[in-house]
Structures are given as C-alpha cells and as structure tokens.
Amino acid sequence: MNVLDLRGVTKTYGTGAAEVHALRGVDLSVQAGAMVAVMGPSGSGKSTLLTIAGSLEEPTGGEVLVGGTALAGMSRNAKARLRRRAIGYVFQDFNLLAGLTAAENVALPLELDGVSARAARKAGLRALEELGLSERASRFPDELSGGERQRVAIARAVVGDRRLLLADEPSGALDSVNAEEVMRLLHEACKRGVAAVIVTHDAQLASWADRVVFLRDGRVVDQTAPQRGPETLLAQGPGQ
Amino acid sequence: MSVRHALLALLSEGPKYGLQLREEFEARTGEVWPLNVGQVYTTLQRLERDGLVESDGAEEDSPQKGFRITPEGESELAGWLRTPPDLASPPRDELVMKVLVAMRVPGTSVHEVIQVHRRYLIELMQQWTRIKEDEAEFDVALALVVDAELFRLDAVIRWLDSADGRIKRADLDPPEQAPAALPRLRRRVGVRR
Numbered sequence: 001m002n003v004l005d006l007r008g009v010t011k012t013y014g015t016g017a018a019e020v021h022a023l024r025g026v027d028l029s030v031q032a033g034a035m036v037a038v039m040g041p042s043g044s045g046k047s048t049l050l051t052i053a054g055s056l057e058e059p060t061g062g063e064v065l066v067g068g069t070a071l072a073g074m075s076r077n078a079k080a081r082l083r084r085r086a087i088g089y090v091f092q093d094f095n096l097l098a099g100l101t102a103a104e105n106v107a108l109p110l111e112l113d114g115v116s117a118r119a120a121r122k123a124g125l126r127a128l129e130e131l132g133l134s135e136r137a138s139r140f141p142d143e144l145s146g147g148e149r150q151r152v153a154i155a156r157a158v159v160g161d162r163r164l165l166l167a168d169e170p171s172g173a174l175d176s177v178n179a180e181e182v183m184r185l186l187h188e189a190c191k192r193g194v195a196a197v198i199v200t201h202d203a204q205l206a207s208w209a210d211r212v213v214f215l216r217d218g219r220v221v222d223q224t225a226p227q228r229g230p231e232t233l234l235a236q237g238p239g240q
Numbered sequence: 241m242s243v244r245h246a247l248l249a250l251l252s253e254g255p256k257y258g259l260q261l262r263e264e265f266e267a268r269t270g271e272v273w274p275l276n277v278g279q280v281y282t283t284l285q286r287l288e289r290d291g292l293v294e295s296d297g298a299e300e301d302s303p304q305k306g307f308r309i310t311p312e313g314e315s316e317l318a319g320w321l322r323t324p325p326d327l328a329s330p331p332r333d334e335l336v337m338k339v340l341v342a343m344r345v346p347g348t349s350v351h352e353v354i355q356v357h358r359r360y361l362i363e364l365m366q367q368w369t370r371i372k373e374d375e376a377e378f379d380v381a382l383a384l385v386v387d388a389e390l391f392r393l394d395a396v397i398r399w400l401d402s403a404d405g406r407i408k409r410a411d412l413d414p415p416e417q418a419p420a421a422l423p424r425l426r427r428r429v430g431v432r433r
Contacts, residue, residue, distance in 0.1 A: 039362075041405060180372075187373065203397040204390055207365035208373070214355065222355050224363050227370070 002068070003163050003195035004030040004053055009062035011048050011218075022048040024218040025062065028197075032163065035187055035196040037206035040215035046199040047168055049215065053197060054087050054166045055079050067163060084113045088157030088194075090167035090186075094149045096141040096156075102128060102148075103137040106156045115160075127155040131185055147178035151185065158189045165189060165196040171205055183208040243283050248309060248317040251293060255308035258284060267381075292316055335396065339403055350407055358400050365393050 011023040022045045030036050040046050051057040052064060055071050064071045066082060074082070088109075089095075096105045107124030111117055128137050131151045141149055150172065157165055167186065171179030179202075187208050190196050198209060206212050214222040243265075250256060250264050262280045284307060287293040292313035296306040309317070335357060342353040372386045 041401065184373065201401075203362055203365055203394045204369075207362060207369040207390070209366070212359075212362050212366070214359070216351075222359055224359055224366065227363070227366055 001032050002029045003032050003066065004028070004197065005063070005065040005068075006049070006053060007063040007065070009049075009052060009059045009064060011045070011052060011057070012060045021218050023052070023059070026215075026218070026220055028053075028213060028220065030164075030195045030197055032195050033190055033193050034211065035190045035198065035209045037198045037200060037209035037212045038215055039201060039203070039206050039212055041201070044215040045218040046201075046215055050166050050168055050197060050199050053164075054089060055083055081113070084109055085160065086163045088159075088162040088165045090150075090153050090157045090165065090170045092169040092172040094141070094153045094172070096149060096152060098141050101138050101140055102133065102144065102152045102155075105141070105152055106159050109156060110160050113160075123159055124155070127159040128152070131155050146172070146174055147181060150174060150178070150182050154182065154185050154189075158194065162194060165194050167196065167198045169200050169202075170198060171200075171202070176204070179205065242320070243279055244287060245317060245320045247280070247283055247287065248292060248313050248320075251307055251309040252314060252317060255306055258305050258307065261307070287313065335400075339400075343407065351404060354400050354404050358397055361393050361397050361400075365390055365397075368393070 006026050006028040009023055009026045010021070013020045013022060026045070026049060028036070028038075028049070038046050038049060048057070052059050053066075055064070055066070066086060069082075071079060071082075096102075097108070100108065103121060103124045105124075106127050107117075107120040110120035110123055115123070125134065125137055128134055131154060133148065133151055133155065136144060136148055136152075141152070144152065150170065154170075157167075165186065170186065171182045174182065183205055186196055186198065190210075198205065200206055210227065212224040213220055246265055247261055250261055256264070258281060261284070265280070284293065284295075288295055288307075290312075291310060293307050293309055338357070339350060339354060342348050342350040368386050368389050372383060372390075375382060
C-alpha cells in the first residue's frame with residue numbers, strides 16, 4: 001500500500017520575472033515500510049518536495065495523497081489532524097522545545113491531538129525507551145548531547161501511530177557515528193511499517209534507503225534500481 | 241592487503257598452527273577478503289625462508305604445523321605498520337578521464353554521464369550499508385572495512401557532485417580563455433602512469 005503519492009506535483013514561487021519553478025511535475029510513491037532518499041544539489045527542490053508531502057505547503061499543481069486520501073479535498077482541520085496523527089517530521093536542527101523535557105517533547109504531538117496527558121506521557125516514554133533514552137526522559141534539550149537530541153526528535157516523530165516519516169538532513173551536524181545511529185533508527189522505524197522520505201545531500205545517509213531518487217531543477221531525473229543482495233559484493237571482493 | 245604482514249600480525253599474539261592462522265585471518269578481515277589455503281602456506285614458507293617466522297619442524301603443508309614470529313619478524317611488522325601507503329601521487333583515475341572526455345564529445349551531456357556514475361556508486365553504497373546494518377553492528381573489524389569502502393565511494397560521489405556544479409557554473413559563465421588543464425596538471429602533481 002502506498003502511504004505517500006505525489007502525482008505531477010508542481011510548485012512555483014513568485015510571478016512574472018521573479019517566477020521560480022521549485023518542482024516541475026514530480027511523481028513519487030512510497031510504500032509502507034519503505035525508505036526513500038531524495039538527493040540533489042542545493043536548489044533542486046528537495047526541501048519543497050518534503051514540505052509539500054507533509055502538507056506544510058500547498059502544491060501549485062498536481063496531487064498529493066497520504067494513505068490514499070487526496071490532501072486537496074481535505075479541510076484545514078482535517079489536514080492539521082493528519083499532520084499531528086499520521087506524519088512525523090525530523091528536521092536538521094531538531095526543533096525541540098527548550099522549556100520541555102525530552103519526555104514532554106515526545107508526548108506533545110499526542111497531547112495536542114487530544115490524547116490524555118497520562119496516556120501521552122506513557123507513549124512518549126515508550127518511544128524514548130525504544131531509542132535507548134529512558135534515562136534521559138526528564139532532561140531538558142540543553143542537557144542532552146547532539147546525538148541524544150536528534151534521537152528525541154526521532155522519538156517524537158514516530159510516537160503514536162505515525163505512518164509517514166519526513167526527514168530533512170536528519171543527521172544535521174552530527175559526527176558520522178551518531179549520523180549512522182540516526183539512520184539505523186529511522187530504518188528500524190521503516191521495518192515496523194512506517195514509510196519514510198529522507199532528503200539529504202549526503203550519499204552515506206542516502207545509502208540507508210531502499211530507493212534513492214535524484215532531483216535536479218525540480219524534476220526527478222533518475223533513481224536507483226531495486227537492490228541486489230550483499231552477496232554480489234562479498235563474492236566480488238574489493239578493487240575489482 | 242599484504243597477506244605476509246597480516247600473518248606476522250596474527251603470530252605477534254603468540255605461536256599458532258597453519259589452519260588456525262587461516263581461520264583467524266578470515267575472521268579479522270571481516271571475511272571480506274577470502275584467502276585460499278595455498279596462499280597461507282606458501283606465504284608462511286617464504287616468511288620462514290626470510291627468517292621472519294620459525295616453525296616447529298612438523299611435516300610441510302600440515303595444518304598442524306606450528307609457527308611463531310622471530311624478533312626480525314616483529315621488527316618487520318613494526319616497520320610495515322608505520323610505513324604510509326603510497327597516497328602521495330594521484331592514481332590515473334578512469335572516472336576523472338571519462339568526465340573530462342565527456343565534456344568534449346559532441347552531443348553528449350556530461351551531466352547525464354555524471355549521473356550514470358553517481359547512481360551506480362550509490363547502488364554500491366546501498367549494498368555496503370546493508371552489510372553494515374545486518375552484520376557489522378557487533379563486528380568492529382567488518383564495520384571498519386565497510387566504512388572504508390563507504391568513505392571511499394562517498395568521496396568519489398562528492399567529486400562528481402562538485403564536478404557537476406563546477407561544469408554547470410562554467411557553462412553559464414565560461415572563462416575567457418580556457419587553459420589546457422591536463423598537461424599542466426600532470427606536470428604539477430606528477431600523475432602516475
């Protein structure tokens with residue numbers, strides 16, 4: 001089942017001479033359990049694609065479907081509910097609220113959605129536990145390391161029953177070991193059935209994805225083939 | 241990878257049998273470099289001939305023949321560990337050549353050529369990452385080998401990205417007089433032939 005479908009999506013900013021075509025007819029489908037990475041140079045439309053997929057921005061043309069439902073036909077409230085319930089976001093700069101503890105940050109989207117504070121807290125703690133952060137639950141963001149903060153952000157993105165995970169350069173400025181941990185966690189979320197779209201310019205991050213889509217000047221210009229098993233590599237050995 | 245020095249390294253931990261050396265060699269290099277039995281024994285024979293290891297004198301080629309490292313072997317190993325591999329002069333890089341040539345072939349989009357290689361490299365990286373994800377979490381040696389491949393491929397992709405951007409900018413704003421890049425480069429850095 002496709003969790004996300006973009007069909008002929010276009011996005012134009014400005015008018016006349018100042019017109020910028022950020023997306024020019026993008027088709028992209030992501031199934032439940034799949035991780036798709038979107039790569040491309042700066043200005044290729046990567047981040048616009050993500051904000052449109054997450055209904056944070058309206059496309060100029062084309063269709064966006066989340067869980068088979070077209071966003072265009074939805075009321076403002078219904079869209080807000082979808083964002084809170086079904087979509088998790090992970091940003092480069094983590095976007096944690098400084099005045100809330102790790103557990104409160106993670107529980108917040110559920111509370112906003114009307115889940116009781118107690119139940120939200122319980123779900124939040126469970127999400128933190130899955131990411132190995134139970135002991136940091138009552139710490140504030142500025143008491144956590146960069147890697148821990150990003151893990152809290154991931155816990156917040158997957159808490160509850162999220163089906164779609166959208167991440168923009170999710171490893172931010174983390175070192176390669178912490179960046180790998182972030183990708184491992186996101187990939188584990190996918191194995192539990194979440195669909196993920198990761199926007200990045202970093203090939204090492206993108207290589208965690210099941211499929212890599214290349215964007216250039218607002219168009220999908222290429223994508224990787226379905227993956228072969230690692231046996232081919234091991235049989236071949238390096239340097240051949 | 242020098243089998244010779246890998247065997248010296250294994251023997252630096254203490255005396256071992258031939259069969260044991262082969263198994264440990266495979267385990268340490270994350271089984272990425274399979275080694276045939278013959279290679280182990282011929283290398284051990286040469287090491288013994290050169291006085292770098294000593295054997296217990298058991299029958300030739302017997303898996304139960306024991307070996308230990310000599311002081312000369314230890315000194316050879318210490319020297320090898322600290323000798324930098326030859327990274328000083330760039331190798332002739334086939335991919336660099338292809339991109340340079342693509343810029344000059346009429347009717348060929350160098351950006352499209354770059355993308356073909358970028359996609360291929362990412363597909364390779366996906367396979368390595370899958371190995372890391374599945375098996376390397378608890379095997380540090382394998383994780384190091386896989387990381388080395390990933391960083392190497394990543395560097396090639398970064399070069400492709402930068403070439404892509406540089407060519408695009410040059411197309412928009414061509415330099416007044418294009419210098420003959422290759423001969424000058426070769427003179428300056430002494431590209432290996």
